[in-house]
Structure formats: structure tokens, C-alpha cells
Amino acid sequence: MSMKLRLDLKLSQKLIMTPQLQQAIKLLQLSRLELQQSLVQHLMDNPMLDELPAEAEENEGSSADEQGEDAAASASSNSETAESEESTPEERDTPDEASAAGWEEYFQTDRRTGSGERQSSSSDDFPSYEQNMRKATSLEDHLLWQLSLSGLSEQQKVIGRLLIGNLDDDGYLRMPLSEVISGTEFAEAEVESVLKDIQTFDPTGVGARDLPECLLLQLGHLGRSPIGSLGARPGALKGSIIEAIILHHLKDLEKKQYARVAKALDVTIEEVLQATKVIEGLEPKPGRPFDNTQNYVIVPDVFVVKNEGEWVVLLNDDGLPRMRISPYYKQLMASGQSGSTETKAYLDERLRAAQWVIRSIEQRNKTIVKVVSSIVKFQEQFFEHGVQYLKPLVLKQVAEDIGMHESTISRVTANKYMYCPQGMLELKFFFNAGLQRADQPSDMLSSVTVREMIRKMVAAEDARHPLKDEEIAARLREQQVLIARRTVAKYRAEENIPPATQRKQFF
Template sequence: ESYLDGYNYSSGEQYNDDEDRPSFENLLTKKGTLVDHLMWQLNLSRFEGTELEVSVEIIGNIDDDGYLRSTVEDLARTTGTSEEFVEGLLRRVQDFDPPGVAARNLQECLLIQVQQFGMQGGVVDSILRHHLKDLEARRYKQIARALGVGIQDILTAAKIIAGLDPKPGHIFAQDEIQYISPDIFVYKVGDDYVVTLNDEGMPMLRINPYYADARIKELDSGTEEYVSDKMRSALWLIKSIQQRQRTIFRAAKSIVKFQREFFERGIECLRPLVLRDVAEDIGMHESTISRVTTNKYMHTPQGIFEMKYFFNSAISITGGDFIASESVKRKIKELIEAEDPRKPLSDQTLAEMLASGNINIARRTVTKYREMLRLGSSSERKRMF
């Protein structure tokens, strides 16, 4: 295959320097994202093989506020590793800058910062571990009695805690509005779903005709070897991008096949799906599927979703069937939104309500999912009202 012919370069004799020179706009850069910052640190760290792949997956599941939006259990299932292995890597990622990143909840976020600032083991550490609710309620005397310290020590610790960052990722927030351009379009045509790549965002790559023609001119051996080497590199890059686009397309088609009910009826029909399912379906490695679905978006009849959204762990329900964890989170969110704000639902009540709908999960699982949704406890929601 000739990538010179396939990538739209003119074979004319006249060359316009302005056309071949990179535009000023292409030289502009914008503020790096939190993910960029974490990946930069990851590449400087000693992560290899599976450690590197799982760490990339962890970083890919950190939201804009800097919190881990997936569970260790889900990450272990997705990557085919153990929870202990993922937990160990998570601890290492939590040592990255900014302090508090990759935490699973506010308490862990603040404790990570305390540890990095060398304040572990003191009054601040004890308050965060055992008296965070009392601190929120400003029960300073009660905390002082429990810790056996003076009230002034508690006030000083409270001031330090107030200075910690509850959203460590916010410093990387983009000031400008971020518009999402889908990488994949999914249309329903008759009874089938058609998947197409969005090529508008892809530059039309080509070999500069000047250098392409330079190969056939009389050059000294050193120059000819240099030009040929750069030509091979350019062709390899073009071929790699083509291959990546094909992989994204195949992964998208596989997702549509597995999640057809979602496209038909919505989030309540999102089915459990892990990277391994798609990888085996299209004959690729799980790490490849993870890379090509990160920060890639799909425009569907149900709205625009990140491709990773369609990967969910399985929650067992009555009758031996399974439901996607994302669907369970959605149901918890809907129940809380519909509650009487004067009498908020406890996590135990939420678990019982889910059980009445054949979704049997423990109260602690409800708590975990509620915290992932950034929803307060029943007492916190009542205070807000």
C-alpha cells in the first residue's frame, strides 16, 4: 500500500512555503489537564508491564476534581488482576501531585494531604480519621474530650484542615468551555445500528511533496539516507494512526453489539461489560481496548457518552441475572432525588428499596456508590435542607 498516494499530496512542481509551514494556530498550546499531569509523572516513575497498564486504567478513572470514580473491585475485574494488586498501585498513584489526588472520598483525600505534609499521627490526623462528622458539626469540645487535648489544639487543627484542598484536581480545570466532538457516531437505520467514524477532527495527513520528490533527485548518500529515514518514520506514523482509527471503529462496533439494549431503551438496560469481553470479541489485548476508549466519545440516540462509560462490573439480582453497576448507581441517584428532603433516606433504607426491585446489594455497597455519586449521607442531606 502506498501511503504517499493515499494521503492527498499534490505532485505539482510548485511549492508554497506558507502552505507547508505549520500555521500559527497549530503552534499554540493550552493548559495541561489533570490526566496529562498524572501521565507525565507516571512516565517518570518505575512502572512496567501490567503495573503500567493498570496504573493507566486508574488514572483514566480519575474525575476532574481529582477523585477516583471507580472502585478497586471494578478496576480489578476490568484489568483481570487482584484487588490487592490494584490497591498497591493506587497507593503509589496517590503519592503523585497534586496532594490528595486519586482518593476515593473526602476523608481519604484529606488524609493523603496530611500524610504528604508530614502531619500524620497528630491531632489533625486523629480528627480526620475518627471525628470528621463531629468537626463538620463544630462539636469542638466533644472532640477535645475524646482526644484528651485542649480546645485551642482542636481550633488550630480545624484551621489546618480548612486549609486543605477538598478538590485537588480543580487547579487543572480549563477556564474555557470544553466542547465535546464525538469520535464515533451511532445511528439507527431500520432495525440495525450503523457505526461511523468522525473524520472531521482528524487532520488530512500527507507527506510534504518537496521531501517526497527529494528522494528521486540526485542527493549525496548522507542526505539521501537521512531523507529516507524520515520518510519511513512519517509513513509509519500515518499507518499507525490508520490502525488506531480502525481499532477504535472495531471497538465501537463491539460495544454497540454488546449494549444494543442500552441504545434501544436507555441506561436502565446497560448490561455488565468488561474490557476483556470486547478484547476477545475483536481479537485485541485488553490494554489496547483501554487505550483506544480513553477520552473517546460516542454520539448515540441516547446522548453523548465516553466510550469507557459502557464498561461496567456485574451486580447480581434476583433470579440469577445481572445488572450493570452504573445502572444501580443511577437508581440510587433517582431514589435520593425523589426523597422527602425533610426525611432523607438512609443507606439501609435505600438498600431495602433496591431489594424490593430485585437488586440485592449490601448497605455498605449503597454507601460506596452514593459517595461515588458525590451525594451526602442522610444526615448531611437533611442539614442541607
């Protein structure tokens, strides 16, 4: 058998991810905050890009110069624009780049100078927003203030600052004292003494090393409770029933195994319940009131409103910089004073990059509106009547509806929000699995709707006799929802609803 060597020619097509295409895809999946940061970065990196002033933005509709600018920005991409309305940047083979030698035509209709369009810098004279904000007092500052007013010696205050600096956000000292004083000359007994002083500071329970110690510190401030005193059995337990539960039965208390606690302490269940009321009033995290975690306001990417009987999708571009080609460089290049060949080549490359950024942003906005409009079409009953009418929806349905790829839909809906009559919702909220209905096998019920049904059942249940997962499943089946007990348990856990044994109340 002989082997022959030969050459074959083969033609094939493949999609090449150019840097410009990668940039367009990246812009598509950015959240609103990330997009704002990215646009600011582009404005800093590319001298050709300029932010449209507010006063110019208001008059741009009637300005022939601005209209000429917009027309020029897309003059070299007419064929691409027609295609872009049907597909995303990632679905086109290669981007249609601006002509390298066409910059003279690009600027020939605009002879303005950029000197008169600078925004006033008078705003720099005012303090920033952060400077006007009131700084919340931290737990560390609150404790250091009390330490400075205490009667401790200077060395004890040094130890106190060391201890306070090692407290976590909840107010606990999680590390051993030997590790705290490692590398110092302080004795552990001396540090222990200062820690006892810090444990008398506000908030009560601060400086504890574990949960039982934290609760006992608070109990000590309340005074010894006479509830369930075990004075009739001296030596059996030290202190009250409350202290015994805190020291030995917190796990049983968490699982609401009151009978087990009563049997172990040889007391009645009623006495255990009275002690439990006191323990539930204590604070397991003393540093909670000083938590400086800020709740950031979510700005929606789109608004969905009803106008003349139809649902309309409005893009929210408030706060995002409106970009254009810099008037200064327009005037410079149009006058033919761009300098050497290298300078002209650099400006030409920056022009193409600026055009691509502007086109990518426009395409991103069109794609978001197109995807949200499709979601609104599928979920119209939800917008009309609420979550109980939410339908099961997958990415493939929207992709087929608007003629795009599923990966594009996934990028568009990631980290983006919609404001509608039902509230502020993430776009991912509308994509969910479905459960079959017994009365209408062809009609699926959204898993989000079923979760809401479970939440309402639990909210309306008798706290003394909470619904078990099997009972919830049976009630849902009575409402023609085909669901298994394990699915109910899954949805209940996803809604952070504890099991029936932990929801049961005895008082």
C-alpha cells in the same frame, strides 16, 4: 560428585519493542487533543510529511494522483495490512518496514510539483482566536480597580497591592500578616488597618482570614439581625444568635444538629432554624463569581448513529490534520536530484518514518472503530432505551469478541469519547461491574444502573424523612436487586450524595 561444563543451543521467540512499535502503541492511547498535538509535532519534525489542503481533500476521491499516492504509501506493507485488520501494532512481532532502496518506485507515478499546492497565507492577516476572546475580569483586577479609586495614601495602596496579591482564588488571606510583611518595612498594625479597608471592598467578605470572619463581614453588611436577640441575658453572648452560631457552632450546623445548638445557646430550635436560613444565604467563597476556570468543550472521537435500523460507528476526523508525503520532496526525489549519498539516506529514513506514522494513524482509527462497534453490539439495549438497560461489561469480553488483547482495549478506551443519542459519554463508561438479580440469577444488573436507581430514590424522598442506606437497600431488594447496605453507602458516596443525617431538612 563432578560437575561438567557444556554448551547448549536454544531457540526461542520473543516480542521486541522497536521504536516504531512503541510509537504505534503511544498513538493508540492518546486522547484526541494529544493526538492533534502529536500530529502537528510530526509535521514539524519530518520534512517528508505534509498536511493535505482542504481543497485537495475534497477532490482526492477523484484524483488519480492521490490514489497513486495512497497505493504507494502501502505498497511495501501488503502482508502487514492484511494482518493489521485482525490485530493491533503491538500484537505483531516486528513491523514490515519500507524498502530502503524502493523510493524511486514510490514516486514514479507522481511528477507533480508542490509549488501550486500551498495554502494562502492571507489568514495570517487576521487576528487569532485568542485575540478575539473577551478576557474575564479576575478577582485581583477587580480589587486593584477599587483600590485605585479609594482615598488611601500611596503607601497604603502599596500595602493594599501586597495584600491583594496574596489572596487566594476564594478571596481569603490564608497566610499570617507577619509572613506577608516579611522582608518589608511595614508595621503589622498599619497592614492590619489597610486589610480592614480591603474588607469593605466588593465582593463582600473578601480579605477574610477564615470562614467565620468571612461570614461575619457579610453579616455586618446586612446589619445586625434582630432574630433571636439575647438582650434578655446581657453578657451571656455578644451579638445575635447568628453570630454565636458562626463563631462557635459551624460544625454542629454542618451536621444539622440543631437541638445541640439550641441547648448550648439556651434558645428554641425554631430560633436556630431562622438563624440558619440567614447563614445559608451567605457566600462562603467570595471569589467564586470571579473564578476564571474554563469549561472546555469535549470533541467526540466517534459518533454512534442509527441508520436504516442499524447502529453505525463513524470516526470523527474533523480538525485532525490529514497527512501525506510532501509533494515537493516527491518531485525532488523522483527527478533524481536528491543530492549526495548521505542526503539520499536521510530522505529515505524520513520516508520510512513518515510511512510508519501514516500507517499507525490508519491502524489506530481502524482499532477504535472496531472496539466501539463491539461495545455497541454488547450495549445495544442501552442505545435503544437508556441507562436502565446498561449491561455489565469487562474488557475481556470485548477483547475476545474482536480478537485483541485486553491491554489494547484499555488503551483504546482511555481518554476517548463517544457521542450517541444518550449524550456525550467516555468509552470507559460502558465497562462496569454487575449485581445479581434475585428473579434472574443468570442476568446481572449494571452498577451504573443501580447508581441511577439510588439517585432517583434520593431525589424523590421526603426531605423531612430522608432514606437511610438500609432503607434504600431494602427498596432495591424489593426490585429484585441483591445489594448490601455497605454497597449502597459506597455507591451513594461515589454519586456525591450526603448521608441521611445531612440531607434532612427541618424547614
